[in-house]
Amino acid sequence: MRFKIIFFVLSILLNHSQSDNPLQCSQEDFNLSNYPECLSESSCILRNLNTSNVYAIDRAIHEFKCLIFVDSFVPEIPSNIFMTLKSNISHLYANNVSINELRRISFPFAQKLKCVDLSQNLIQNLNEMIFYDAPNLVSLNLSHNSIGEFSSNVFDKLDSLQVLDMSYNQITTIPFDLFLPLNNLVELNLRYNRLQLKFGIFPENLHSLDLSYNNLEIQQKFKIFSLLQNLTMLLLHGNRIESMHQSIYNSQLRFLGLSENLFSCNILADIILAMKVHKIVPLVENSVKHTSNIYGIKCIE
Ligand SMILES: *[C@@H]1O[C@H](CO)[C@@H](O)[C@H](O)[C@H]1NC(C)=O
Ligand SMILES: *[C@@H]1O[C@H](CO)[C@@H](O)[C@H](O)[C@H]1NC(C)=O
Ligand SMILES: *[C@@H]1O[C@H](CO)[C@@H](O)[C@H](O)[C@H]1NC(C)=O
Ligand SMILES: *[C@@H]1O[C@H](CO)[C@@H](O)[C@H](O)[C@H]1NC(C)=O
Ligand SMILES: *[C@@H]1O[C@H](CO)[C@@H](O)[C@H](O)[C@H]1NC(C)=O
Numbered sequence: 001m002r003f004k005i006i007f008f009v010l011s012i013l014l015n016h017s018q019s020d021n022p023l024q025c026s027q028e029d030f031n032l033s034n035y036p037e038c039l040s041e042s043s044c045i046l047r048n049l050n051t052s053n054v055y056a057i058d059r060a061i062h063e064f065k066c067l068i069f070v071d072s073f074v075p076e077i078p079s080n081i082f083m084t085l086k087s088n089i090s091h092l093y094a095n096n097v098s099i100n101e102l103r104r105i106s107f108p109f110a111q112k113l114k115c116v117d118l119s120q121n122l123i124q125n126l127n128e129m130i131f132y133d134a135p136n137l138v139s140l141n142l143s144h145n146s147i148g149e150f151s152s153n154v155f156d157k158l159d160s161l162q163v164l165d166m167s168y169n170q171i172t173t174i175p176f177d178l179f180l181p182l183n184n185l186v187e188l189n190l191r192y193n194r195l196q197l198k199f200g201i202f203p204e205n206l207h208s209l210d211l212s213y214n215n216l217e218i219q220q221k222f223k224i225f226s227l228l229q230n231l232t233m234l235l236l237h238g239n240r241i242e243s244m245h246q247s248i249y250n251s252q253l254r255f256l257g258l259s260e261n262l263f264s265c266n267i268l269a270d271i272i273l274a275m276k277v278h279k280i281v282p283l284v285e286n287s288v289k290h291t292s293n294i295y296g297i298k299c300i301e
């Protein structure tokens with residue numbers, strides 16, 4: 001609460017001193033089709049935001065549902081953008097704007113906030129309490145950052161979160177309790193990290209898990225996936241897997257991605273046959289030709 005009050009006073013002071021020339025929303029020359037979530041909503045596009053004009057944002061932004069930062073330089077999320085209980089902002093896109101730190105309570109009073117996309121920034125750490133005042137978040141995109149460290153309670157309160165994208169980061173280990181508060185998480189993307197697998201790190205109700213391109217050698221640990229009883233899609237492309245455990249076929253799985261691993265062709269043939277019997281569809285990525293393969297999945301003779 002103390003933080004909120006300090007931010008609040010600060011933002012009033014700063015707003016006041018610069019309110020002569022507020023930074024306006026614009027929609028000219030902007031192609032919203034890259035932001036499908038915003039097509040049917042009222043949208044505010046803010047351009048040329050930087051550290052010196054960030055507190056001069058027009059208060060009218062609170063009317064809009066979709067807020068998009070473009071061609072801007074904002075190392076921190078400006079705390080004044082949600083600084084009113086009446087703010088209607090439900091979608092925030094701040095991509096490639098050099099965000100390098102997320103403070104405690106980065107989204108004050110953000111009760112209506114549902115989707116936050118901070119992909120393509122410079123975030124390295126996820127500290128505690130960042131999302132404390134945004135309890136209704138449904139989707140969070142932190143892909144294409146440099147995240148390597150977490151506070152284990154960073155996701156506390158995100159009981160509504162369904163989709164979490166942390167692909168293209170520097171994650172090597174996941175704290176055991178990290179995902180514990182995410183009771184409703186169904187889609188988790190950890191593609192292109194450096195992850196180690198451990199029992200007890202994935203939330204139980206996941207439907208879709210992408211662990212492609214992580215250099216995992218996980219044949220001994222396949223039971224981790226069988227324990228995820230609602231998992232229907234598992235992507236393991238680009239790892240160093242040589243064989244598959246029986247338990248995978250007796251799960252709910254419907255889609256399995258195994259391209260670019262270290263299977264011998266005999267073993268891969270057995271895997272594909274077992275998948276057919278259990279009606280699991282192989283998903284192929286970077287399909288190969290002119291070399292040993294089964295359905296475009298590379299294998300070793
Ligand atoms: C907007 O972008 C989409 C896909 O990126 C493209 O198909 C469409 O033609 C563009 N529209 C305009 C008006 O430029
Ligand atoms: C911030 O942006 C404004 C408006 O585009 C510009 O006039 C100002 O020079 C910029 N300040 C810095 C520090 O880049
Ligand atoms: C948010 O939307 C509601 C209902 O459409 C409206 O009454 C309210 O004025 C809006 N808030 C702001 C800050 O514009
Ligand atoms: C990110 O922004 C920089 C300039 O701020 C620009 O040069 C670069 O092309 C942008 N990258 C992407 C992927 O849009
Ligand atoms: C997250 O952002 C990246 C890059 O901006 C995009 O490719 C990806 O589809 C987004 N993920 C989700 C779940 O929307």
Ligand SMILES: *[C@@H]1O[C@H](CO)[C@@H](O)[C@H](O)[C@H]1NC(C)=O
Pocket residue numbers: 204205206229230
């Ligand atoms: C799996 O899904 C079913 C039906 O959607 C649900 O009742 C059950 O709680 C889920 N199981 C887990 C472990 O989340």
